[in-house]
Amino acid sequence: MSFMIHRVRSTGPLISRIVAALFGGYALAALFSVAVLALPLSKPQAVLTGMLASFAIYAGAVIWVFAVRSALRAWAGLLIVAAPLLPLAWSVS
Amino acid sequence: MSTLHTWAGLLLGWVLYAMFLTGTVSYFKDELSQWMRPELPRLSQIPDQAVVAQRLADELGNIAPGTSQWSIRLPDERNNSVYAFWRTTPRNPGQRGFGEGNFDPATGQRVASRDTLGGEFFYRFHFQFHYMPVVWGRWLAGAAAMFMLVAIVSGVITHKKIFVDFFTFRWGKRQRSWLDAHNSLSVFGLPFHFMITYTGLVTLMALYMPWGEQVAFKTPAERQQLSAELSAFIQPDKPSGQKTALASVADMVRQAQERWGRDSIGRVTAVHPGDAAARVSVARGEAGRVSMSPQYMEFEGATGKLLTVRESVGAAAETRGVLYALHLGRFSDTEMRWLYFLVSFMGTAMVGTGLVMWTVKRRQKLPDPGCPYFGFRLVERLNIASIAGLSIAMTAFLWANRLLPHPFESRADWEVHAFFIVWGLTLLHAVVRPARSAWVEQLWAASALLFLLPLLNAFTTQRPLWHSLVEGDRVFAGIDMMCWALALLHAVLAIRTARQGAISQSRIKPKRQAPVVTSREAAG
Numbered sequence: 001m002s003f004m005i006h007r008v009r010s011t012g013p014l015i016s017r018i019v020a021a022l023f024g025g026y027a028l029a030a031l032f033s034v035a036v037l038a039l040p041l042s043k044p045q046a047v048l049t050g051m052l053a054s055f056a057i058y059a060g061a062v063i064w065v066f067a068v069r070s071a072l073r074a075w076a077g078l079l080i081v082a083a084p085l086l087p088l089a090w091s092v093s
Numbered sequence: 094m095s096t097l098h099t100w101a102g103l104l105l106g107w108v109l110y111a112m113f114l115t116g117t118v119s120y121f122k123d124e125l126s127q128w129m130r131p132e133l134p135r136l137s138q139i140p141d142q143a144v145v146a147q148r149l150a151d152e153l154g155n156i157a158p159g160t161s162q163w164s165i166r167l168p169d170e171r172n173n174s175v176y177a178f179w180r181t182t183p184r185n186p187g188q189r190g191f192g193e194g195n196f197d198p199a200t201g202q203r204v205a206s207r208d209t210l211g212g213e214f215f216y217r218f219h220f221q222f223h224y225m226p227v228v229w230g231r232w233l234a235g236a237a238a239m240f241m242l243v244a245i246v247s248g249v250i251t252h253k254k255i256f257v258d259f260f261t262f263r264w265g266k267r268q269r270s271w272l273d274a275h276n277s278l279s280v281f282g283l284p285f286h287f288m289i290t291y292t293g294l295v296t297l298m299a300l301y302m303p304w305g306e307q308v309a310f311k312t313p314a315e316r317q318q319l320s321a322e323l324s325a326f327i328q329p330d331k332p333s334g335q336k337t338a339l340a341s342v343a344d345m346v347r348q349a350q351e352r353w354g355r356d357s358i359g360r361v362t363a364v365h366p367g368d369a370a371a372r373v374s375v376a377r378g379e380a381g382r383v384s385m386s387p388q389y390m391e392f393e394g395a396t397g398k399l400l401t402v403r404e405s406v407g408a409a410a411e412t413r414g415v416l417y418a419l420h421l422g423r424f425s426d427t428e429m430r431w432l433y434f435l436v437s438f439m440g441t442a443m444v445g446t447g448l449v450m451w452t453v454k455r456r457q458k459l460p461d462p463g464c465p466y467f468g469f470r471l472v473e474r475l476n477i478a479s480i481a482g483l484s485i486a487m488t489a490f491l492w493a494n495r496l497l498p499h500p501f502e503s504r505a506d507w508e509v510h511a512f513f514i515v516w517g518l519t520l521l522h523a524v525v526r527p528a529r530s531a532w533v534e535q536l537w538a539a540s541a542l543l544f545l546l547p548l549l550n551a552f553t554t555q556r557p558l559w560h561s562l563v564e565g566d567r568v569f570a571g572i573d574m575m576c577w578a579l580a581l582l583h584a585v586l587a588i589r590t591a592r593q594g595a596i597s598q599s600r601i602k603p604k605r606q607a608p609v610v611t612s613r614e615a616a617g
Contacts, residue, residue, distance in 0.1 A: 030304045045410065048407075055295075
């Protein structure tokens with residue numbers, strides 16, 4: 001049992017980071033691509049701007065997740081960036 | 094960060110290697126397609142596109158009457174056949190809703206040539222693979238591209254002394270040399286690798302990031318605004334049901350030629366041809382434009398009256414058009430295309446050296462080099478089959494093109510099956526042989542197959558190398574000589590691998606007798 005706990009302790013943060021990078025990063029990029037619609041652009045241009053930039057956001061998020069000191073900070077960073085995007089995305093949908 | 098770089102690079106590294114290599118050769122896909130249809134004569138000059146368009150329009154009226162849409166890609170200086178596709182009404186659900194074919198520009202008939210996908214196979218494999226639903230393949234390609242993007246960015250961060258190391262190369266120092274090679278290849282082509290990876294994602298971005306589109310557009314009519322920014326395809330409205338012959342397509346193309354130049358027409362698309370509500374769009378070709386954004390003239394099909402000329406799109410759409418065009422590199426002339434090919438080839442080598450380095454680095458730390466752990470052996474074998482094996486498989490595809498009989502039922506499919514069968518066999522070979530021997534044998538096999546391919550071509554077609562050289566047939570002569578250059582490259586790699594194997598064997602031996610193995614090493 002203590003072996004199991006040790007195992008979770010040692011690999012848990014890593015798995016958490018991988019999840020944050022793969023899914024958290026994608027969610028952030030997707031959120032951004034929707035939030036862009038709030039910009040004063042015509043709809044097709046705004047949609048394309050969101051798509052074009054989303055991959056840079058995704059890559060940046062993945063780098064961030066693995067660059068910071070702990071998994072907790074990684075998630076916190078993603079959430080801090082997502083916070084101002086959420087109301088924007090909400091306003092257009 | 095370096096751990097991220099290693100794992101982002103390794104996990105989809107084999108997929109990336111295959112994408113890079115097949116993508117690299119796709120810069121010459123039209124030339125490969127010509128080579129794989131040797132029965133079709135070389136175009137010494139581009140036929141008048143207006144005449145060819147009319148010819149094809151008539152032929153499609155015969156073979157696809159009542160279609161809701163057809164589209165033809167006119168011949169240019171790199172294409173000696175005309176590709177056309179048309180929508181059909183599928184009789185059974187699940188059946189493809191379109192037909193396609195290659196046509197002879199001189200006669201308008203289907204090409205009387207062997208059935209083959211030609212260079213299209215490598216091109217399509219490059220972003221959607223095979224034997225799996227297209228959408229799955231494209232998602233896999235997107236995931237691989239995303240891993241590549243992360244690998245590039247994390248690689249740059251890891252690699253702080255980027256310019257110092259660029260000028261450092263230590264030959265014959267095993268791990269150091271692999272690292273130096275990997276660094277030089279990466280740094281030299283860095284802007285290209287970054288561009289090609291990002292623009293690769295851009296080509297299919299509507300698939301990967303559909304959310305903005307889904308939120309912004311609620312109706313098909315609204316969505317139509319977006320597609321108009323992206324392509325010259327005009328969407329079929331409702332047909333009127335009243336039959337009216339199509340006006341002269343040649344005249345429409347002539348008007349476009351006056352605007353853009355004689356050989357600058359790319360595609361002609363018709364919706365509801367033969368109906369009173371028909372529309373025809375004549376789109377500008379890709380050559381000489383650094384953007385894939387649509388430029389087209391739209392005509393009323395029944396009367397041939399010009400309805401609109403569209404030559405610009407919005408800023409974001411133009412950005413996307415330019416990024417897309419940068420990825421495809423079709424705007425370029427021959428010199429630029431070769432540059433694309435070479436840098437892209439270096440990108441392939443960057444991925445390849447990265448994969449090999451994973452094993453080189455770990456081999457030194459192995460507790461018993463004679464019996465490595467499973468993960469190590471897996472990576473090692475997959476490396477062999479996906480690097481050396483892919484060269485063999487791709488060459489086998491070209492061999493199959495020359496050797497399979499024709500006519501022959503589903504011949505084009507069997508060329509593709511041959512590619513995968515041979516690729517599978519190389520994996521089998523890599524598993525059963527010792528790793529070092531497998532590398533050397535497969536590299537030699539690739540070298541031999543490439544070397545013999547021009548000879549096979551000479552025996553099986555009317556267009557041997559000496560003939561091509563005399564005729565000034567750049568496509569056939571170029572491919573034959575490229576095969577020899579690649580044969581030489583594989584031979585050099587085989588010789589170096591064999592020599593290095595001999596050195597490392599003698600170095601490893603005394604180490605094996607060392608009795609002390611720490612528990613950590615034993616745990617692997």
